Amino acid sequence: MEESVQVALGGSLTVPNVQELAKQRLDQIPPRYIRTDQEPPLISADPSLPTIPVIDLQNLLNIRETRGSFSTELERLRSACVNWGFFQLINHGISSVVIEKMKQEVGDFFELPLEEKQRVSQHPNDAEGYGHTHITSHEQKLNWADMLFVTTNPTSAKKPRIYDNLPDSLREAMEVYAAELRAVAMTILEGLAEGLGMTVGEMRELFEDGYEGLRMNYYPPCPRPEVAIGSHAHSDTTGLTILLQVNQTNGLQVRHEGKWVPVKPLPDAFIVNIGDMLEIISNGEYHSVEHRATVNMDDHRITVASFFNPKLAAEIGPARSLIGPGKVPLFERITVEELFRDFFARLIKGKSFVESMRIKV
Numbered sequence: 001m002e003e004s005v006q007v008a009l010g011g012s013l014t015v016p017n018v019q020e021l022a023k024q025r026l027d028q029i030p031p032r033y034i035r036t037d038q039e040p041p042l043i044s045a046d047p048s049l050p051t052i053p054v055i056d057l058q059n060l061l062n063i064r065e066t067r068g069s070f071s072t073e074l075e076r077l078r079s080a081c082v083n084w085g086f087f088q089l090i091n092h093g094i095s096s097v098v099i100e101k102m103k104q105e106v107g108d109f110f111e112l113p114l115e116e117k118q119r120v121s122q123h124p125n126d127a128e129g130y131g132h133t134h135i136t137s138h139e140q141k142l143n144w145a146d147m148l149f150v151t152t153n154p155t156s157a158k159k160p161r162i163y164d165n166l167p168d169s170l171r172e173a174m175e176v177y178a179a180e181l182r183a184v185a186m187t188i189l190e191g192l193a194e195g196l197g198m199t200v201g202e203m204r205e206l207f208e209d210g211y212e213g214l215r216m217n218y219y220p221p222c223p224r225p226e227v228a229i230g231s232h233a234h235s236d237t238t239g240l241t242i243l244l245q246v247n248q249t250n251g252l253q254v255r256h257e258g259k260w261v262p263v264k265p266l267p268d269a270f271i272v273n274i275g276d277m278l279e280i281i282s283n284g285e286y287h288s289v290e291h292r293a294t295v296n297m298d299d300h301r302i303t304v305a306s307f308f309n310p311k312l313a314a315e316i317g318p319a320r321s322l323i324g325p326g327k328v329p330l331f332e333r334i335t336v337e338e339l340f341r342d343f344f345a346r347l348i349k350g351k352s353f354v355e356s357m358r359i360k361v
Contacts, residue, residue: 012127013135018146020114022220022300029222032142035229041294042253042260049261052254053080054269057184058091060191077188078195081274081282085235085289086254086263089188089242089270094180096268102177103246105170106304109148110218112167119165120148127344129162133215134344144228144295146218152178152306153212178214178306185240185308188272196282199321206281206310207239211336215305219251222295230293230301235351237343238275238307245271246302255290276354277309277339280331283318288354312337331357 021030059073080087109117122131130148150166151157152174163171186207193203219230230251243252245265252263252271265271279288295301310316317333334342334357343353 012122012132013138014122015132015135015142017114018142018144019110019218019220022222026223029144029224029228032140033144033222034224034227035141035232036227037141038229038232038292039260040226041229041292042262046259049259050256052084052256052261052263052271053087054266055080055087055089055272056091057089057093057187061187074191074195077191081192081195081278081286083287084254084256085274085287086291087272088263088266089184089272090266090268092184092270094177094184098173098176098180099244099268101173102244102304103302105167105173106216106246107302109167109170109216110146110302117148120162123161128159128213141232143231143293144219144222145230145293146220148216150174150214150216151212152214153182154209154311157211157312174214178212181242181306182212182308184270185242185306189240189308192278192282192286196285196319196322198282198319202319202321203281206314206316207308209311210239210314211309211312213307215307217293217301217303217305219249219293219295219301221298221300223297225295225297228295230295231291233290233292235288235290235354236273236275236307237277237340237353238309239277239281240308241273241275242306242308243271243273244304244306246304247300249296249299249301251294251296251301252303253292253294260292275307275309276351276357277316277336279354280316280357281319283322283327284330285322288351290351310336312340330359332359 053076055077056073117130120130122129128149128151133147150162189203189207190200193200222228250264253260254263263271274286274288276288278286313335315333315335318329318331323329
């Protein structure tokens, strides 16, 4: 049996449970949830706004198998990552049985009594478990959301205090879902490498058996959705994020050309986005993009975000196959573990973290 290696990259202070607050049917919300520090969320969408690109994974696989020329689908993938940092993924190959089981188990977890969910609560100085993400001070403004974060890979990094206390059916569904999604993520990453002209083997070596996590998010109905936010504007620190929409309530918004664009998930699709690490690896060719989650007065929203990263001990920086005469590195090199610890040690706004990694000239 592989020895367990306990890794705590950063923690989050304990704050009130938002799902329990919402059950009180308040007319107002506590001041810490009023986000005057954020741009007001859009309550009604502008129909003229563009939609994020759509990528067909089966087309990418077919092209690789037939060894065709630089494909239209590969060009679409590259364009999506250069111009949007986001895309919807269709024909991904994961069965509806696996996905629907995952959705059911995540929904059931958030319906458990609070004391049962608290069996897997976050511990001090450890972000993993049930609670909130990245709360660094008692004065910090709060998102209108609860979450459960679990490490899913490598096996040695899984925490028994979390895994052993999850409902058996949720743990089993997570393991099947994470394993199937891992293969999808690697196919995407290899396509991203091809789109860059990067050595595919270099990308594969970085991400194979990498550090992976799964965050289940619950956004309760909010009596003041015009001043609250489910997740503040940020870019992901990760390599690649794959989002599953669990129920029919939408709320994701992506910043594109200075405007907030709402995202409506396609049936059976995943929403994929580039994280800060991939912006660094691509030497700024691909872009991690600010996004946020809004809330509403009537309905809750549940999502599952899966994060794919290189191994914690791996050093990341601009891919060596992308650096050469006339192609200088734009970012510093750092280990993944150091990057995460640095990230959790500070309050991050927008894309401030990845910008801090740029080489100053």
